[in-house]
Amino acid sequence: MYILRPYQQDAVDATLAHFRKSDEPAVIVLPTGAGKSLVIAELARLAKRKILVLTHVKELVEQNHQKFNQYAEQVAVRSGVFSAGLNRKETSQQVTFASVQSVSRNLEKFVAEYSLVIIDECHRVNQFEADEDNTNQYAQIVTLLRTQNPTLKILGLTATPFRLGMGWIYQYHYYGFVRSKQEKPFKHCIYELPLSHMIKHQYLTPPTLIDAAVEQFDFSQLPTNAFGEYNENDVNELLGKYPRVTQGIIEQIVLIANGQSPEHGQKVREGVMIFAATVKHAEEIVGYLQQLLGTSHGKSQVALITAKTNSDERAELITAFKSKQIRFLVNVSVLTTGFDAPHVDVIAILRPTQSVSLYQQIVGRGLRLSEGKTDCLVIDYAGNGINIFHPEVGEPKPNNRSELVQVFCPSCGFGNMFWGVADKDGNVLEHYGRQCQGILDTPDDDEIFECDYRFVFKECPQCNAQNDIAARQCHQCEHLLVDPDDKLKDALKLSDRMVIRCSGMTFSEHNGSLKVTYFDEDGAELKEFFDLSSEKHKKAFNDLFGRRFRNSQTPTEFKSLREVLSQQAGFPIPDFVIAKKSKKFWQVHERIFDYQGKFRTANELR
Secondary structure, three states: OOOOHHHHHHHHHHHHHHOOOOOOOEEEEEOOOOOOOOOHHHHHHHHHHHHHHEOHHHHHHHHHHHHHHHHHHHHHOOOOEEEHHHHHEOOOOOOOEEEEEHHHOOHHHOOOOOEEEEEHHHHHHHOOOOOOOOHHHHHHHHHHHHOOOOOOOEEEEOOOEEEEEEEEEEEEEEEEEEEOOOOEEEEEEEEEEEEEHHHOOOOOOEEEOOOOOOOOOOOOOEEEEOOOEHOOOHHHHHHOHHHHHHHHHHHHHHHHHHOOOOOOOOOOOEEEEEEOOOHHHHHHHHHHHHHHEEOOEEEEEEEEEOOOHHHHHHHHHHHHHHHOOOOOOEEEEOOOOOOOOOOEEEEEEEOOOOHHHHHHHHHHOOOOOOOOOOOEEEEEEEOOOOOOOOOOOOOOOOOOOEEEEEEEOOOOOEEEEEEEEEEEOOOOEEEEEEEEEEEEEEOOOOOOOOOEEEEEOEEEEOOOOOEEEOOEEEEOOOOOOHHHHHHHHHHHOOEEEEEEEEEEEEEEEEEEEEEEEEEEOOEEEEEEEOOOOHHHHHHHHHHHHHOOOOOOOOOOOOOOOHHHHHHHOOOOOHHHHEEEEEEOEEEEEEEOOOOOOOOOOOOOOO
């Protein structure tokens, strides 16, 4: 009888717990090499009814089925394969491993009632609702199966729960936070195992990320499409300008692989995978490798696989690489999923990508355990700059100063992770979070209530409700909210208005009241006064400044002038201040915080 690892049992338990109370699609995140086949086998053993396991390529169908069979036979769970590419069309068994393309073309063969659909590499799913032209294959299959079983369960498995252009593929995480306000294919992430856990507990080989590049490609100026992909002609043109760069890189890879690079040890590497940018680039790489390596026992140590390599030749080359007859395997846009060669101990990335999931899949090719393997060298010659342990997903990094900082919500206590700036002691100086990502505890676990605390907000003048800074209409009273750009444009047109681009602010005492002075970057200034002994003035000050104290991390109701002056370093500075002429004086009329728009703020370059 097979024995589940503790985290595999946790994943199974989480699946059972979720689907006992909900039919909403869920996702489990397990790194490459975590043994998802055992999780599938155990779910099949417990399910008793029919299960369909879908994936997008025949190699994964075959690989998943073979691994599943190693365990399923022990508990008498019968399984079959439905894949045109594998010349098998079996549907009578309890568990069917299938390619999504083959099933969508043969829907009439799947009229039986299925209790569970498991989607491997589920980050490829866009949605489960049929689109207008009915071309979404996953949606076609799910729609059909739901007609047979309205309570059909859908479970996604992936190592990378995000997708370029989409962000996270689920809305809610079981740790109690919100990943996205928009609807996603999967409602919940019910279990996640970090890559660092797998490495720490020796389930995967540790990657050694080395900065050894004698040369590096600079793809930063090339345009990308909506999916972050580069045009092949643009890439070839850039690479053609610098042929010595590719040659220098390959020379270094060979030195490292042969244990002849002093700073990277004398260990001879067994399997080297090189990910090229284009087919032309890959052919150039192969040419340099063959010049440097020659032949071994009359055979080349180098192979090239592209999308155009026919299936028989591909299978032959992969077999030769896995048996270590070939040592250097160059590929273009293939071998990122459904490829399992545990002896790989060098990953060289010579292609650009903005896709976090693709990058992690590339690196994952070298992390499987193998006898005698102690690490896997990962060298990024394309300057992709993706952190495989803490990838940037969702909001892009605002600037080079930013790092991930933890910001606790003063309303629900949730520890948000936002981009921000911290001092050397770890104290958060500023952050760029908008709204708390926490989920509130409720007596009814079936209902989800998101914390509505906003760190930055646009206040409705009609009802004082706090709205997202990009909102055009109040979420509470539906009052139309004036765009800050329109406010600034209107004020700049009027002779009795003054607008300053605020670069500084001071608090001081003036005849027992608080004097607030706003400074323009060109030297102009505006003043306003708050008598904090007056309840009206005190409320106005706290609504403006107390609520935003310390970047809204610790909203405070200040009660005295002395208290405000002692804490003035924690108050936010507005981006713009608008004043109206009143006889001989300028009276502050509006302060615009957290501005996002067309006008330059004081902290931006002219």
